[in-house]
Amino acid sequence: MGNKLSGRDLIQLGFPKNNAINIALGQINRYRKKEKKASILTEAKEVLLAPEKFKGHGTWGKVAEGLINPVQVRMHQLNTTRAPFSIFGENEIDEQAKFQLYDALKLPIAVSGALMPDAHSGYGLPIGGVLATDNAVIPYGVGVDIGCRMSLSVFDLPASFLKGKDDQLKAILSEHTKFGMTETHKIKADHEVFSRSEFKDIPLLKNLLGKAYKQLGTSGGGNHFVEFGIAKLDTVLPEWKLLPGEYLAVLSHSGSRGLGTNIAKHYTYLATKQCPLPKQVQHLAWLDLNTHDGQEYWMAMNLAGEYAKACHDDIHRRIAKALGKRIVTTIENHHNFAWKEMVNGKECIVHRKGATPASEGQLGIIPGSMTAPGFIVMGKGNPESLNSASHGAGRLFSRAKCKATFTQSDIKKELKKHEVQLIGGNIDEAPMAYKNINTVIELQKELVNVMGTFTPKIVRMDK
Template identity: 50%
Template sequence: MNIQDLLRLGVPQGDAIQLANSHMRRLFAQGLDRAQVEADIFGIVADPPAYFADDVRAPLARAIYRPPFTPRAELAPWRQWGEGLEAEAVKQMANACALPVAVAGALMPDAHVGYGLPIGGVLATDNAVIPYAVGVDIACRMKLTVYDRKGNTIAGQRDRLANILESETRFGMGCVFKQRREHDVMDEDWTVSPVTQRLRDKAWSQLGTSGSGNHFVEFGAFTADAAQAEAFGIEPGEHVALLSHSGSRGTGAQVCDVYSKRAMARHEHLPKELKHLAWLSLDDADGQEYWAAMNLMGRYAAANHALIHKHIAKKLGADAILDIENHHNFAWKERHVVNGEEREVIVHRKGATPAGAGVLGIIPGSMASPGYVVRGKGSPESLLSASHGAGRVMSRTKALQSFTWSAVKKQLAAAGVELLSAGLDEVPGVYKDIAQVMAAQTDLVDVLGRFDPKLVKMCPAGERAED
């Protein structure tokens, strides 16, 4: 017997086929003949729940089981921040809260439509992870470094700063550095999943790069008032700062692709509108593999930012006096009160910033509007979350039809921003007013500082978006 025989017996692809193969070999080693082995495996395929209490066959039975979809009798409790959000995004949030594994949700004021869970959606689940609720770009994140240079020095160094951004960043789908960057993350165990093991070399080639879509690296001026500057341990006033936004590149996208397909195969009875909300149990091999791969991608994405900031600081000849960073496409094991009882849940933040009490984060605006360093207030209703940015108001296609570079360049000049490269689908007009977004979440975060972009580098036009 071989893999094709197991597929013929009805064993699905994924970890089930590997478990079935191991079980088959074990039975043959015990002296069973082919007919007996086929009968044993076919019995498990025909009625997986009948074997859940069988210590030997339970792992295979659980991997094979395809439960019928039964939505919650009532939606899991959730709340929306902000007014006038896209109706489809609100509907997506409600759909997510109908999942049998959902326990609570929240929708941030920058929300817009995404795959499965909307961008700006927060969803807590019971012992289950949803690959598309983490997002395609696993561990997309922010990093801000404030340097020991006064902000008023930017104007006289624009050419030098632009050259540094051009030489020390790489944008585009296949972008790499000729000489690979080095980081300890590449010494970690990349065999935690077949995907990361297979793509380790590709990930290394892209280490320290930014990709495409809404990813950016930009110089700007960071400002904090006297009291907050003292708390940060820096002098008050404006400082030169570097802000970056990107994630886990092509490897993270492949992790999402492989495990979202496995999740959908496990939940083939989900209605069409819930297809991208298919989940993996953390008790199963696929769920455990995805969780390990997701966390590795989190460390890899952090390494990308660390290298960008390290090499730019070296080229700039400046010292960092403040570093702040956070994921905003990720899932965490956290303890929350559910139905009056505190317990562990899996909190997915897909385009949402962690905002637990005292937790620092970064909420950017557009290339022509400020971003903010914030401190979370620890709102239980928001599942300790806040927005991750301004949020789009139109699709990329619509943006290309709506704007011209001549008008955009005038807007950027008025804002004192020099754009090194970007596509029309990332210009300021495609985003909401960041001031309104921040005003809608004053109960979620306190603003501690402000970052104003001055020189912006993004992926040139024509590349497929990775965000």
């Protein structure tokens, strides 16, 4: 008997010759490879004799499920008709994004869909796509950067505070924000999110805890940013304890870093293995929420969302401390996530991939570009959009097209014209790459009320 566990070993124990064997081997060889084969086989025998006891178990849960209720993997076909949908700002949206939504609406699990005016094509669901499904979650419908979100902190300081402090504020952003794959804070912060039970119970997450701890309070590359600017509040809520006016504010955009990426990759792989689909929609493979993997992804996704919020909280805490000022109010929202929500009287899973939650009375931030204002909004709860709004201006030029079209000189001219200072940033995030945010906001009057704006002044991005 060799040291490595094989399918034959499990069959000799009495395991049936079905998919449960492959699942068992995949889990064991990934998470238990350093353990002795004999002890794993002893445990495997216990699972075989009493699978009910191992339901929900990190390593053996999926195997137990396969023993209790064996499921045949079969090719799913698309419906011939689409689920109902709405498109906002149709003339501003490229055809490929529309066709991606149309395909998603033909999934057997699709209930309803919507496309926001900032939409453009992506992987699986288009960016700006919203899809309600029946008791199933699509990892690529959430996106790779799970819990990618906006966070705006307003200080009780007038906008004039910015004058003459360019060097000081640039230094704060340079020293107290970290971007990209390798930058981390020298002094790490702890957070209650790290004591969550999912980090102990789910083997994948146990392996990612160290990375998550290192990356807390950091931002990714691409279009992620932290910026000082001016929040102009036209309408204020009593709890803000502010009068209408212009204030110093900090806006950040990023997600769940390596934690979210690894969760997305792992469960997308599991979904594609268990839910074969026609080639053009294979990125839309789903996990049934009644299954072990579906439940596990749901827990991991929610943890990644909490972690993304923790990252933003840490970024804003560090900046406030460096400023020596207190944050008065914070407005924040996810825009890459899935929620359990009621749709036409039935609980569904609502995926928002690059879309802002906009239920009645819900606050959110819809950014423009580094030279265009973002908008502070309150949702109207429009059922036609599945209580959603755009997550930004949306791209007009792809990243590749930006590099072929614009130069650093073009970007510098645009920044100078709008009196914006940039630390880092690449050509593929040129302000000219984005749609006109004013047009995009105008196209969603039915979805949100505008309460104010945020105008960037000092922007920090990945180099």
